[in-house]
Amino acid sequence: KKVKALKRTELCEAVIGGFDLVVSRTGYTGEKMAFELFVHPDKAAALWDALRKAGEPMGMKACGLGARDSLRTEAGLPLYGHEMGGEDNFSVSEAGFGSYVKIYKPWFIGRSAYIEKEKARSGIVARFRFTDKGVRMAHNGDPVMDAKGKVIGKVTSCAIDKEGYLTGQAFIETRSAVVNTPISIFQGAENLSPVAPATLETGDRISLPTPAVVVSRFPIS
Incomplete structure (x- = not known):
């Protein structure tokens, strides 16, 4: 009964099938109805x-991990080291979750640093x-x-969606992060050799960026 009564993001303790669990109404796939189960490590395999x-x-x-990555990318969910933290040290707000940061709360360790970074965020x-x-x-x-x-x-992530299109996430200028904004992406750019246009001759081939469009970050509410 406790599990059935859970609302999104809520959790409870429960004994299910003889296992002592913490059950949360959360998930990393974007499904509206999803649960995560937390159990003692000694009982995980069982x-x-x-x-x-x-x-x-x-x-x-x-x-497998690839299927999970496709689901979380299609749902707009971040992966630490890609859309959050990592070499670029993306903040919570840069990752798209700024509304969860309550700077008015007391005992906010790092408030000043967060506010200063927000002032410069683009x-x-x-x-x-x-x-x-x-x-x-x-x-x-x-x-x-x-x-x-x-x-x-x-680009920070890319995977195949359920309709067979490649979808992904990218850290881009805020003014371009608007739904239906046309963009283009140079896949594998680091492996391309630079070519001066003036040296091109009839029959030469060059790599062009591939057209894409900005879509809703979180398609499932």
Whole structure:
């Protein structure tokens, strides 16, 4: 009963199938109805086996890291080291979760540093989708450009969505992080050799950026 009564982001302690659990109405896939189970490490393997056995008649299957990454990317959720923290030290607000930071609360360790960084912030993580299917995968660090060819940021994640399009997230200038804004991405740019346009001859081939569009960051509310 306690688990069924949970609202989104709430948690409770419960004994299910003989396991002492902390159950939270959260998830890393974007599903509206999702739960995460916390169990003592010594019981983790047994819980996994019990879940597999209970779900087998319903067709439940285990999924790998790639499947999880596709789901969380499509849902606009961050991965630490990509859309949050990492080499660029992206802050909570740069990751798109600034509304969760309550600077008015007392005993806010790091308030001054956070406010100072916010004053200088000019970008935010946005979600994008390539316009066409069958394009090359974008990778972390690939440059993102606006409609005029100006570099406005870089890709942080990319995966295949349920409709077969490549979708991803990128840290870009705030003014470009608006739904339906056309952008383009140079996949694998670090492996491309620079070519001076004046040296091109008939029949030469050059790599062009691939068109994409900014889409809603969090498609599931």
